[in-house]
Amino acid sequence: MSEYFDLIIQGNIVQEDTVVHNGVVAIRDGKIVDIFDRIGNLNAKEVIQANDCYVLPGAIDAHVHCYSSVDEGFTTASESAAAGGVTTIIEMPYDAPGLIGTEELFVKKKEQLESQSIVDMALLATIKPENGLDQIPLLAKQGACGFKLSMFNTDPNRFPRINDALLYDVFSEVAKTGLPVGVHAENDEIVRGFIKKYEILGEKDPRSHAWSRPKFAESIAVLTAMELAYWTGVHLHIYHCTFPRIFELVEYFKGMGTNITAETCTHYLTLTEEDMLTLKAKAKINPPLRSKEDADGLWKQLKNGMIDIVTSDHAPWTIDKKNRSNIFENASGAPGVEVLLPILYGEGVAKGKISIIDLVNLLSKKPAEIFGLSSQKGKLEKGMDADIVVLDPNQSWILDETKQHSSAGWSPYHHKRMQGKITHTFVRGNLVYDGEDVVGKPGDGQFIFAKH
Structure with missing residues (x-):
């Protein structure tokens, strides 16, 4: 029978x-x-x-902002995910009403997603700079898949900078939980100094946004985070890396036994700062788009296994946040969860830059492993979801x-x-x-x- x-x-x-x-x-x-x-x-x-x-195993997008824009939310973002072959979203903790840095807020958001989402979701947490350390073990017990911190002060309430001294303390506490801690790695002082240098060009050339956030602002922040990870033993994840040198530095620290994973995003693989001349603020992203040579180098690193995962950094600002004539007056970020898998397949697999096996490892297996979902997600195997x-x-x-x-x-x-x-x-x-x-x-x- x-x-x-x-x-x-x-x-x-x-x-x-x-x-x-x-x-x-x-x-x-x-x-x-x-x-x-x-x-x-x-x-x-x-x-x-x-x-x-x-x-294919459903894609896991490990970098999605459902609530940075109040117009989006779980339902709309998860509709985008479903249409794009993303079956699990890993949601960022930087919501428009305020950051998710307490056990109470985390539980409330968890209940909200289960009534509103179409696809499955895991949640990241963060901390309040003034009094967040005691919440770390509580958030871990509630099932947080990791912590996200910013080394750049995007917004003092919603998306604050964690200074280097506090970063060390947070890394030390998170290390006790076994969870990963990720960083938005841009050096705050360098970026603010360079914005002052280039803001005069804001009306004339949208590429001035990219010039105001130079590569070394990113690499210096990455080096700081990796050195702190070396001393604390935490699993460090580096978000939205934009150029090949970052992954070369990651390899160096991995060689010393530091537990580091790192990602790039679809837009850094397919768009360059030159595209800002036509896309204008639609291509304003932090960290910014880089050169064609950088994009080509990232594809090579994907192929040789130097990049752990690819994400969308879905930041779905409505067009009224993207239509100012001065590039510096616009919000940063772009919608992307719906095109993560199609872009990586069409620009990568279909063009022979990566294999279909590479794709499922980058979008499914590795994100599940990094964020503690691999008992259920990430593979087509017996017993998996x-x-x-x-x-x-x-x-x-x-x-x-x-x-x-x-x-x-x-x-x-x-x-x-x-x-x-x-x-x-x-x-x-x-x-x-x-x-x-x-x-x-x-x-x-x-x-x-x-x-x-």
Whole structure:
């Protein structure tokens, strides 16, 4: 007698080190029961024949700001995620009403996401500069997947700078929990000095934003954070690295036994500071876009394994926050969670810069490992959550920003031809995107308790 499943998906199953061509993923009760090399006499309530398509583990976007803009929120951001093949969001703690730096606020946000999100989510926490150390063990017990700190003072209330002395104390306390602690690495003094130097060009040349945040402002901050990680033993994660030298420095510290992981973002792989001449404030991001040579170098580092993960740094500001004539008067950041997987596939795999195996490691396996989600997420293996994306590599399409799901209503990739089309997104075996429409509902998503 043959086994009976809730769902069977047949296609080219992409695992962490191999592709099972014309394989089968069998799903029951939201979990992967097993993976078979042929369909044989397997039966299910629903069978999806995804011949010639890739069957991927759902992407995990480890850098999303759902609440930096009050217009976005969990539901809209998670609709974008579902349409983009992202089945788990790791949400940042810098919300418009205020940072998530206490156990009480963390629990409230956790309850909010479970009533509003379509995809699963894990939550990062942060600290208040004046009195946050005692909250670190409490936040860890509530299932925070890590901590995020800024070395640049973006906003004194929502996104404050943590000075170097306090950074050492925080690293020491977080090390006791086993959680990772991540940093926005830009040297505050250098950036503020260079903004004064270049602000006179703000009306004339949007690239002045990039010039006001030089590479060494980033690398000096990264070096400070890594040296503190060396002395405290904490797992340090470096967010949104923009140029190859950063990853060379990371390799050096890893060689000394320091526990460091680091990421880049889709925009640093595909856009340059020259694009600011046409995109203007839509390409204003912190840290800024760099040169074409830097982008090319990042692709090479992706290929050789020097970069741990790729994220979107989804920051969905509405257009009224992006249309000032002076580049310095605009908000920084761009919507990206919906294009993370499509961009990395189309610009990376389809163009031969990385393999499909590289892609699933960068977007699924490694982020799950870094942030304590790997007991449930990140792989197509027996016993894992059935978070699955079907991608047709033969379909191409034109990105239309008006059809994206973010409240931002725009995309830096508007009118870009994309190669590879997502046809299905499943979260724990439930269809949330059917290739045309988001069919998941608010409340379908769950909070994922990090396990380190």
